[in-house]
Amino acid sequence: MPVEAKVDIGARSATPPLTERQEARRRRILHASAQLASRGGFDAVQMREVAESSQVALGTLYRYFPSKVHLLVATMQDQLEHMHGTLRKKPPAGETASERVAETLMRAFRALQREPHLADAMVRALTFADRSVSPEVDQVSRQTTAIILDAMGLTDPTPAQLSAVRVIEHTWHSALITWLSGRASIAQVKIDIETVCRLIDLTEPEKKP
Amino acid sequence: MPVEAKVDIGARSATPPLTERQEARRRRILHASAQLASRGGFDAVQMREVAESSQVALGTLYRYFPSKVHLLVATMQDQLEHMHGTLRKKPPAGETASERVAETLMRAFRALQREPHLADAMVRALTFADRSVSPEVDQVSRQTTAIILDAMGLTDPTPAQLSAVRVIEHTWHSALITWLSGRASIAQVKIDIETVCRLIDLTEPEKKP
DNA sequence: CGCTAATCTAGAACAAGTTTCAGACTTGAT
DNA sequence: ATCAAGTCTGAAACTTGTTCTAGATTAGCG
Numbered sequence: 001m002p003v004e005a006k007v008d009i010g011a012r013s014a015t016p017p018l019t020e021r022q023e024a025r026r027r028r029i030l031h032a033s034a035q036l037a038s039r040g041g042f043d044a045v046q047m048r049e050v051a052e053s054s055q056v057a058l059g060t061l062y063r064y065f066p067s068k069v070h071l072l073v074a075t076m077q078d079q080l081e082h083m084h085g086t087l088r089k090k091p092p093a094g095e096t097a098s099e100r101v102a103e104t105l106m107r108a109f110r111a112l113q114r115e116p117h118l119a120d121a122m123v124r125a126l127t128f129a130d131r132s133v134s135p136e137v138d139q140v141s142r143q144t145t146a147i148i149l150d151a152m153g154l155t156d157p158t159p160a161q162l163s164a165v166r167v168i169e170h171t172w173h174s175a176l177i178t179w180l181s182g183r184a185s186i187a188q189v190k191i192d193i194e195t196v197c198r199l200i201d202l203t204e205p206e207k208k209p
Numbered sequence: 210m211p212v213e214a215k216v217d218i219g220a221r222s223a224t225p226p227l228t229e230r231q232e233a234r235r236r237r238i239l240h241a242s243a244q245l246a247s248r249g250g251f252d253a254v255q256m257r258e259v260a261e262s263s264q265v266a267l268g269t270l271y272r273y274f275p276s277k278v279h280l281l282v283a284t285m286q287d288q289l290e291h292m293h294g295t296l297r298k299k300p301p302a303g304e305t306a307s308e309r310v311a312e313t314l315m316r317a318f319r320a321l322q323r324e325p326h327l328a329d330a331m332v333r334a335l336t337f338a339d340r341s342v343s344p345e346v347d348q349v350s351r352q353t354t355a356i357i358l359d360a361m362g363l364t365d366p367t368p369a370q371l372s373a374v375r376v377i378e379h380t381w382h383s384a385l386i387t388w389l390s391g392r393a394s395i396a397q398v399k400i401d402i403e404t405v406c407r408l409i410d411l412t413e414p415e416k417k418p
Numbered sequence: 419c420g421c422t423a424a425t426c427t428a429g430a431a432c433a434a435g436t437t438t439c440a441g442a443c444t445t446g447a448t
Numbered sequence: 449a450t451c452a453a454g455t456c457t458g459a460a461a462c463t464t465g466t467t468c469t470a471g472a473t474t475a476g477c478g
Contacts, residue, residue, distance in 0.1 A: 046434065047435060058458085060456055128333060129390060137392065170387075199405070267467095277464095
């Protein structure tokens with residue numbers, strides 16, 4: 001009789017299902033990754049250290065995550081799920097869609113400010129990722145889109161609204177980068193977010209029927 | 210009598226002036242960097258190869274550019290100067306400021322499409338740069354801002370307009386990244402640019418005096 | 419010219435991401 | 449219980465960015 005029963009992963013795509021111990025390994029790795037990242041950011045996440053912290057051989061680490069960037073992007077997926085859950089509990093209270101989106105993003109931004117090193121590791125990995133990580137990065141993007149659409153209160157957005165959301169995501173990522181590298185202040189990021197969110201208002205014609 | 214006369218660099222900041230041979234070395238290095246980048250993108254720019262191609266010792270390369278990212282960001286500064294010069298010659302013809310900015314950015318985008326690997330190397334370096342490269346990255350950002358303000362036909366922008374420009378830059382960088390990593394099509398980038406450029410119209414109240 | 423400090427060179431050495439491999443352990447099926 | 453296939457481990461090797469060193473070369477000056 002097999003010692004480990006199979007376990008099903010929810011969101012992940014056509015990955016062969018993992019056994020319990022494998023799932024546990026995967027969690028240990030992601031936990032170690034986030035922990036090291038929280039200390040010293042991107043550079044502090046050293047593959048040998050991640051392997052050691054998570055009690056896994058280096059080769060195994062690379063079997064689970066084929067590169068450091070893959071690992072950090074997966075870490076981001078993980079954190080984003082948390083975040084989305086948290087945000088769902090307390091929906092933003094703004095009047096307009098653009099206010100609610102800005103409020104949501106600022107809330108996320110404040111969460112990132114609490115762990116700036118972790119934010120650094122995740123965001124740098126995300127923007128540095130090359131084609132080999134596209135599927136994973138895309139997943140992060142879809143998750144982010146979902147969060148924004150949630151804040152807008154939309155279920156089926158128009159193409160124009162999707163464009164606006166895409167631009168908002170661009171701004172979000174890039175503004176984070178400039179903040180993380182010390183080239184923009186927190187206040188500046190706030191302004192940029194509020195500025196870009198006004199785009200949303202352009203996609204809903206004024207109420208003048 | 211000194212064999213090499215001192216030579217003054219225009220735009221660079223408080224760098225001690227370089228001799229002619231030093232200036233020549235610097236150019237050789239930047240040329241080699243761009244050439245290697247044009248082949249295989251970020252990964253193809255290997256410091257040893259750059260040193261060899263530019264007939265300079267590895268240690269010297271590092272004296273001129275303290276890291277690979279510094280080198281590639283400097284390469285981008287270099288290319289941006291070209292670009293700005295080229296764009297000045299044929300100013301965009303659009304009616305509105307937002308049309309002209311979008312046209313300008315699309316022109317730049319088409320230039321990048323001709324050397325996608327070079328674009329990859331430069332943009333990845335730019336967004337991966339950490340604090341130690343902030344001054345150089347900031348210089349690139351100022352140059353980009355200047356290009357956009359040029360297209361808008363402005364000399365002294367309002368704070369609101371500067372915000373809009375900043376968001377446009379964010380979108381520009383991030384959209385390039387998604388294109389370079391194969392997650393967005395050329396058409397999509399075009400739409401994103403056009404979408405974000407509409408922000409400019411929000412900073413100039415409608416002509417209803 | 420001849421000196422001193424700065425710069426450049428060749429090459430070794432080091433650091434961290436990634437790959438590889440032989441041998442031990444698990445899994446799933448019989 | 450046993451076997452074949454797949455997985456994990458530990459360790460070494462390889463790659464490429466970065467640092468260091470000793471000895472040449474060059475720059476600037478009296």
